[in-house]
Amino acid sequence: MTAGGFDGVERRGLMFVLSSPSGAGKTTLSRMLLEREPGLKMSVSATTRAMRPGEVEGRDYFFVDKPKFEKMVEQGELLEWATVFDNLYGTPRAPVEAALSAGQDVLFDIDWQGTQQLHQKASVDVVRVFILPPSAADLEKRLHTRAQDSDEVIRGRMSRATHELSHWAEYDYIVVNQNVDDAFAEVQSILKAERLKRERRTGLTEFVRKLQRQLEK
Numbered sequence: 473m474t475a476g477g478f479d480g481v482e483r484r485g486l487m488f489v490l491s492s493p494s495g496a497g498k499t500t501l502s503r504m505l506l507e508r509e510p511g512l513k514m515s516v517s518a519t520t521r522a523m524r525p526g527e528v529e530g531r532d533y534f535f536v537d538k539p540k541f542e543k544m545v546e547q548g549e550l551l552e553w554a555t556v557f558d559n560l561y562g563t564p565r566a567p568v569e570a571a572l573s574a575g576q577d578v579l580f581d582i583d584w585q586g587t588q589q590l591h592q593k594a595s596v597d598v599v600r601v602f603i604l605p606p607s608a609a610d611l612e613k614r615l616h617t618r619a620q621d622s623d624e625v626i627r628g629r630m631s632r633a634t635h636e637l638s639h640w641a642e643y644d645y646i647v648v649n650q651n652v653d654d655a656f657a658e659v660q661s662i663l664k665a666e667r668l669k670r671e672r673r674t675g676l677t678e679f680v681r682k683l684q685r686q687l688e689k
């Protein structure tokens with residue numbers, strides 16, 4: 473589980489979690505991060521929910537039926553899983569482990585239930601970021617603009633947002649998405665700082681020893 477640091481110091485890969493009520497802009501922020509942060513790989517979840525227009529199998533989700541999902545749970549193929557809006561969602565274990573051991577960091581777009589499970593399993597390697605909308609009106613506007621869901625689904629998502637919000641204190645960082653560019657800069661700063669944490673930088677001892685040897689010459 474080591475990643476080459478940009479400065480040549482080896483470090484462990486980290487698991488970067490973004491959670492928020494839906495409509496807070498998390499999907500946009502995830503896409504921006506993936507575009508601009510080489511070394512970060514998205515964890516693609518499995519879900520039993522129906523595919524939305526524009527979504528692509530294997531890119532946005534692995535769309536599976538309930539029996540298949542239950543089989544994945546039974547066989548221990550999921551790192552975490554949860555029921556969200558009456559559908560099942562879960563993180564396939566193998567791709568995450570493969571990415572981490574190939575020296576990559578992994579980005580997760582999962583809810584608070586999944587975040588808790590991930591944190592229980594790998595707390596030191598998990599960085600939890602919660603995205604807040606600036607206001608309820610803003611959240612509702614974004615859900616409507618997305619135009620992917622019926623009014624009934626949107627009402628459901630709004631009422632669930634209250635519940636989601638109550639979990640903010642379980643996260644390491646809170647970003648208010650008032651303006652997407654500012655929010656992105658904040659999220660990116662968190663990732664950069666977390667990559668520099670001493671505990672993750674497994675190559676530091678060796679790096680400093682080498683420096684000392686050079687100084688002693």
Ligand code: 5GP
Binds near residue numbers: 518552562563583
């Ligand atoms: P959506 O249906 O809008 O794509 O996602 C609904 C919610 O499910 C979002 O809050 C998203 O973060 C969450 N979610 C997506 N994939 C997973 C997963 O693998 N595990 C968990 N626990 N939540 C997920």
